[in-house]
Amino acid sequence: MKLRAVVAATALAIVGTVVGMVAGPAWAQAHAERYAAQCAACHGPQGTSTQALTPHLGGQPSFYAITQLFLFREGRRNDHPLAPAMAAVAKGMSDADLRGFSEVIATLPAPAAADRGLRDDARFARGQALAGKHHCTGCHGTDLAGGKQVPRVSGQREDYLLLALQGFRSGKRLGYTNAMGEALAGLSPEDLADLAHHMAHHGSPAGR
Numbered sequence: 256m257k258l259r260a261v262v263a264a265t266a267l268a269i270v271g272t273v274v275g276m277v278a279g280p281a282w283a284q285a286h287a288e289r290y291a292a293q294c295a296a297c298h299g300p301q302g303t304s305t306q307a308l309t310p311h312l313g314g315q316p317s318f319y320a321i322t323q324l325f326l327f328r329e330g331r332r333n334d335h336p337l338a339p340a341m342a343a344v345a346k347g348m349s350d351a352d353l354r355g356f357s358e359v360i361a362t363l364p365a366p367a368a369a370d371r372g373l374r375d376d377a378r379f380a381r382g383q384a385l386a387g388k389h390h391c392t393g394c395h396g397t398d399l400a401g402g403k404q405v406p407r408v409s410g411q412r413e414d415y416l417l418l419a420l421q422g423f424r425s426g427k428r429l430g431y432t433n434a435m436g437e438a439l440a441g442l443s444p445e446d447l448a449d450l451a452h453h454m455a456h457h458g459s460p461a462g463r
Contacts, residue, residue: 287359294356301313303370309410313363314410315363320361324353366410372458373458395408408454424436
């Protein structure tokens with residue numbers, strides 16, 4: 256079985272096993288407190304990051320979050336300059352911890368349009384055309400909000416989106432399938448930048 260399939264299957268197994276555990280208010284509160292202590296400094300108390308290359312977590316589906324935490328725990332996310340720090344945080348997490356943190360993340364609000372900076376309408380339009388041509392909405396949804404194992408990209412940090420797109424195109428970043436690499440094949444660095452700009456400002460008012 257290919258590594259991508261193993262990763263997805265293992266994450267599903269974690270969800271299936273832990274979901275049967277008793278997850279009452281005390282359990283949820285404990286993980287919310289751990290998020291505040293371990294995650295909020297970089298990702299923001301409400302999941303909106305103010306640090307370069309550090310993704311917003313607000314609005315992300317719990318299954319996507321648990322899969323990424325699993326990848327960090329297993330040392331499979333080596334595409335980000337801060338991957339060693341994330342791997343160190345996730346290394347000691349149990350499967351129940353992965354589930355607990357992913358559930359906390361799923362309750363955080365999506366980033367507000369006011370946190371996205373100024374939209375460049377020309378770049379936004381070019382990115383929108385690329386998103387349509389390369390069928391981004393087929394997986395991420397017409398609102399780019401994702402769902403299940405697919406991340407929300409609407410309103411995500413632009414610098415993080417660009418890094419992720421570059422990683423998928425080069426093959427450095429692991430995906431569930433080859434879909435991302437295939438979708439991005441042939442795009443220029445400028446195309447990737449415009450696509451990241453469109454996603455980051457999706458739902459934002461017109462700019463300049």
